[in-house]
Amino acid sequence: MTATSYVQGRAGRIETRLTVPSTPRTGQVAVICHPHPLYGGTMTNKVVTTVAKALLDHGITTVIFNFRGVGDSEGQHDYGRGEVDDALAVTAWAIEQTQAKTLILAGFSFGSFIAAMASQQLPSSIELQQLWLLAPPVHHYQFPNLNAESQKIRVIQGEADEVVPVADVLAWSAAHQLTTIRLPACSHFFHGHLVALRQIISQHTP
16 A cells, blocks of 8 residues: 655655555564655655565565655755755654654665665664665765664665766775675666665565
8 A cells, every 4th residue: 555645844845655565564664765856866766666665575664755846845955954854754754654663764875875864863762673775975975974883784886886986885885894785787776787676675674
């Protein structure tokens, strides 16, 4: 079952889509952040929906949403600042709707930065179970120190990424001792590798 809702955020309403699998796990929800709004990123991005499908396969309720200024979400792009607020507002709403106790956060490209930032500002009542960072643009954004959550983090990086310098991602993930899954011959947008991406998410989801 999929339902579209409008969550109230600081910049106005946030277009949000919650999907409940046929046999949902209780007490668990996943929130997935889309890539850069100024370059066509939306909640229906194929990488975002592939991650959502993989988690739904495991019975996990998923939430995707449009950042401010995208689709039917109000407001305008805020270069990563307000978008963290959007993610936190949607996460709080998702927790309330599902009565979740554990949370999976995921993000692709720009969305991975937002997910990482949001992971550091969660309420104490929710346990972060996993943080998925897909093609994280560590060369462009100052990611938070994730050492405390390193065992919960998975980085997926295409080895033929034409947007994010692969060497920078690998050096960053090694410095933070993060589990990194590399996809040979895979571009930034995972063209031709969505099946492999779905399998990786599935294999690493507890």
